Amino acid sequence: MTPQHNGSYSPALRVPDAPITLSTASVYPEKVPSAFEIAALLGYDGIEVMVSTDASSQDLNVLRRLSDYHQVPIKSIHAPCLLLTQRVWGREPWGKLVRSKEVAEELGADVVVVHPPFRWQRDYAKEFVEGLARMQDETDVLFAVENMFPLKARGAEAGMYLPDWNPVDQDYPHVTLDLSHTAVSGSDALGMAASLGDRLRHVHLADGVGITNKDEHLVPGRGNQPCGPMLETLAESGFRGHVVLEVNTRRAASRAERMEDLAEALAFARLHLAAADHTWQVTSGGEVTRRGVR
Numbered sequence: 001m002t003p004q005h006n007g008s009y010s011p012a013l014r015v016p017d018a019p020i021t022l023s024t025a026s027v028y029p030e031k032v033p034s035a036f037e038i039a040a041l042l043g044y045d046g047i048e049v050m051v052s053t054d055a056s057s058q059d060l061n062v063l064r065r066l067s068d069y070h071q072v073p074i075k076s077i078h079a080p081c082l083l084l085t086q087r088v089w090g091r092e093p094w095g096k097l098v099r100s101k102e103v104a105e106e107l108g109a110d111v112v113v114v115h116p117p118f119r120w121q122r123d124y125a126k127e128f129v130e131g132l133a134r135m136q137d138e139t140d141v142l143f144a145v146e147n148m149f150p151l152k153a154r155g156a157e158a159g160m161y162l163p164d165w166n167p168v169d170q171d172y173p174h175v176t177l178d179l180s181h182t183a184v185s186g187s188d189a190l191g192m193a194a195s196l197g198d199r200l201r202h203v204h205l206a207d208g209v210g211i212t213n214k215d216e217h218l219v220p221g222r223g224n225q226p227c228g229p230m231l232e233t234l235a236e237s238g239f240r241g242h243v244v245l246e247v248n249t250r251r252a253a254s255r256a257e258r259m260e261d262l263a264e265a266l267a268f269a270r271l272h273l274a275a276a277d278h279t280w281q282v283t284s285g286g287e288v289t290r291r292g293v294r
Contacts, residue, residue: 013274018239019045020269021075023204023246024057026262030255032056032063036070042263046075048113048244051100052085060103067107074107075242076202081115093117093124097135097143104141111142111202111242113176116161125162129171136173144202146176147192149185152213168195176202178246179225180217183208190226193233201241203234205269206248217248219261220268228272235275243269 022044024035031054039047047067049057056062067074079100080088089099100112114132117125132143148165151158159165165185167175175196181204182189193200207223208216220227231243245265252258 013276014235015274016235016239018234018241018243018273019075020243020245020266020273021046021048022262022266023048023050023078023244024054025050025052025078026245026247026249026265027258028248028250030258033066034255036066036072038259038262039072040070042259042266044072044245044266046073046242048076048078048242048246049074049109050078050246051080051088051103052082053088058088060106063103063107074109076111076113076244077104077107077109078113079115083118093121094131097132101135101139101141101143105139109141111144111174111176113202113204114143114145115148116145116163116165116167116170119160119162122162129163132172142174142201144174144176145170145172146178146204147181147185147187149181149213149215166192168192173199174201175199176204178204178206179220179227179230180204180206180208180215180223180246183210183223183225184213184215186210189230190233193230200239203230203241203243204246205231205243205265206246217246219247219265220245221264227268231269231272232275235273243273245269 022035022039024032024047027035027038033056036047049063051057063074077100079096089096097114104112117128136143145167147167148161150165151160163170177193177200179189205220205227207218207220207225207227209223216223247265249258249261252261
């Protein structure tokens with residue numbers, strides 16, 4: 001921070017160890033190789049692989065080569081839990097999670113992002129909490145269950161997920177908090193983060209307005225979600241999880257425009273993921289010192 005000029009101290013900044021990474025979903029309709037290239041060019045700390053219908057997102061050897069070539073580590077794997085990926089890595093949901101865990105372990109990723117079961121996956125949902133706990137006991141990779149949202153129609157809500165779209169009151173040891181999803185559900189993102197406490201291990205940073213059911217995934221700062229305050233709160237708490245930019249750039253007219261959006265998103269995250277460090281201070285003369293030590 002800028003030194004004060006009245007002889008008093010001004011606290012220095014403390015930046016947590018949390019990496020700021022790029023989801024491969026953020027470059028769609030470009031493919032996974034483009035995400036690695038853009039992440040390297042813009043200076044992201046790593047990649048989250050959204051396992052999708054893109055064959056390169058499913059191939060362990062391709063992912064390893066891309067990571068090695070661009071010198072961009074793969075920090076997390078998003079399991080294929082979407083409606084569009086119901087056939088990716090088989091149709092059996094537990095098999096998808098096992099495969100996601102194995103790929104994460106092979107690539108040195110820390111986290112597997114998981115959605116709660118769809119309501120029609122009743123057998124899977126019945127065992128989801130206990131089964132996920134058993135799988136967690138077998139690996140150092142964290143399974144982080146993501147908050148989703150209900151569908152709204154004519155003033156009524158219809159739940160798509162079991163046991164619930166909201167992970168706060170569920171017995172999950174690790175959670176992913178998505179700020180585009182909080183916009184759709186009308187949730188208090190900061191309140192959810194506070195309630196989750198140390199269970200919050202992964203953040204999908206994006207924005208949204210939340211007027212409709214549309215999951216917007218806007219560049220942070222372009223919606224009404226508390227993206228900046230969220231990052232500042234994480235920094236204050238010494239957050240050591242991941243901050244993942246998962247934004248929608250489908251409307252970008254060119255690669256250059258897409259990169260501008262992703263550069264803006266990264267700059268926003270780096271600007272706000274910092275907190276005042278009252279251990280170190282800067283004097284009016286520019287000297288850096290510990291508080292109370294001369």
